[in-house]
Amino acid sequence: MNERSRATLGGRFTFPGTSLTVQRMGYGAMQLAGPGVWGPPKDPDGAIAVLREAVAAGVNHIDTSDFYGPHVTNQIIRKALHPYPAGLVIVTKLGARRPPDKSWQPAISPEDLTTGVHDNLRNLGLDVLDVVNLRVMGAIDSPLEGSIEAPLTALADLQRRGLIRHVGLSNVTAAQVAEAQAITDIVCVQNNYNLARRDDDALIDDLARQGIAYVPFFPLGGFSPLQSSTLSSVAGRLGATPMQVALAWLLHRSPNILLIPGTSSVAHLRENLGAGELTLSPAAVAVAAH
Numbered sequence: 021m022n023e024r025s026r027a028t029l030g031g032r033f034t035f036p037g038t039s040l041t042v043q044r045m046g047y048g049a050m051q052l053a054g055p056g057v058w059g060p061p062k063d064p065d066g067a068i069a070v071l072r073e074a075v076a077a078g079v080n081h082i083d084t085s086d087f088y089g090p091h092v093t094n095q096i097i098r099k100a101l102h103p104y105p106a107g108l109v110i111v112t113k114l115g116a117r118r119p120p121d122k123s124w125q126p127a128i129s130p131e132d133l134t135t136g137v138h139d140n141l142r143n144l145g146l147d148v149l150d151v152v153n154l155r156v157m158g159a160i161d162s163p164l165e166g167s168i169e170a171p172l173t174a175l176a177d178l179q180r181r182g183l184i185r186h187v188g189l190s191n192v193t194a195a196q197v198a199e200a201q202a203i204t205d206i207v208c209v210q211n212n213y214n215l216a217r218r219d220d221d222a223l224i225d226d227l228a229r230q231g232i233a234y235v236p237f238f239p240l241g242g243f244s245p246l247q248s249s250t251l252s253s254v255a256g257r258l259g260a261t262p263m264q265v266a267l268a269w270l271l272h273r274s275p276n277i278l279l280i281p282g283t284s285s286v287a288h289l290r291e292n293l294g295a296g297e298l299t300l301s302p303a304a305v306a307v308a309a310h
């Protein structure tokens with residue numbers, strides 16, 4: 021990869037208090053499992069091609085979890101990319117399990133979290149995990165207030181044992197972030213946020229002041245990708261696609277936002293990475309936001 025492509029993947033961001041620097045444009049691997057994030061993909065070679073294309077293009081931040089599949093997504097990442105190139109940061113998450121009925125259930129006991137770490141290490145082929153998010157189940161796609169002290173203390177113990185380098189949080193409230201910071205350093209927060217869903221505006225600004233990464237999940241709207249006539253008209257004027265505008269808007273929203281759009285398609289991946297080269301005028305930012 022050349023310096024030009026590095027410069028255009030949204031620029032770089034260093035997770036606070038770490039030596040981990042990533043391009044702001046990353047990749048989310050959840051779409052690589054089968055339908056409903058369950059079982060193998062319809063096109064296993066295609067899944068491998070997407071990951072290899074992302075890394076070849078300069079992506080060095082991949083978001084995953086061992087409960088995608090379950091196990092399947094991490095195994096595909098390992099098959100596609102192991103031995104991992106220097107500088108690749110794989111961020112995973114713990115806190116859920118997938119029973120045979122394919123539902124998403126909390127898994128936050130010390131035993132669950134220990135098992136989850138070892139599942140990730142084995143399936144990714146790693147000795148230590150760079151960043152692990154505690155995924156709080158809350159109301160599935162949005163957080164609910166309540167103490168997270170017990171599971172986070174258990175995760176911090178696994179960090180002290182050297183199995184995890186850095187800790188993040190997912191699906192949390194501002195109060196839960198503050199509670200967590202009294203237990204261990206938090207390097208990133210991954211919550212549901214995009215052009216159409218902006219509950220976290222104050223939290224993003226607060227984390228930006230602290231240099232903590234904010235990583236929106238569903239940056240393109242998730243299972244129902246974003247669509248609006250405004251987005252299409254801004255995109256049309258810029259000669260870009262609506263998805264590129266949605267991603268570029270997030271990059272413009274705050275310098276601590278890191279993107280992990282998900283796709284199972286090389287064409288969509290290329291399109292999404294192109295958003296890192298899109299400059300939005302203040303007027304386009306304002307219009308896209310309405």
Ligand SMILES: NC(=O)c1ccc[n+]([C@@H]2O[C@H](COP(=O)([O-])OP(=O)(O)OC[C@H]3O[C@@H](n4cnc5c(N)ncnc54)[C@H](OP(=O)(O)O)[C@@H]3O)[C@@H](O)[C@H]2O)c1
Binds near residue numbers: 263280287
């Ligand atoms: N912490 C959490 O609780 C949590 C929850 C959900 C997701 N995540 C993470 O966040 C990442 C991103 O979320 P996500 O993948 O669910 O949602 P997303 O990135 O908002 O959108 C993915 C959807 O958009 C489609 N898509 C992607 N690029 C496109 C393009 N250029 N044009 C048209 N359609 C496009 C994908 O389909 P195609 O495959 O056809 O491109 C897929 O259906 C996940 O991969 C996962 O790593 C975390």
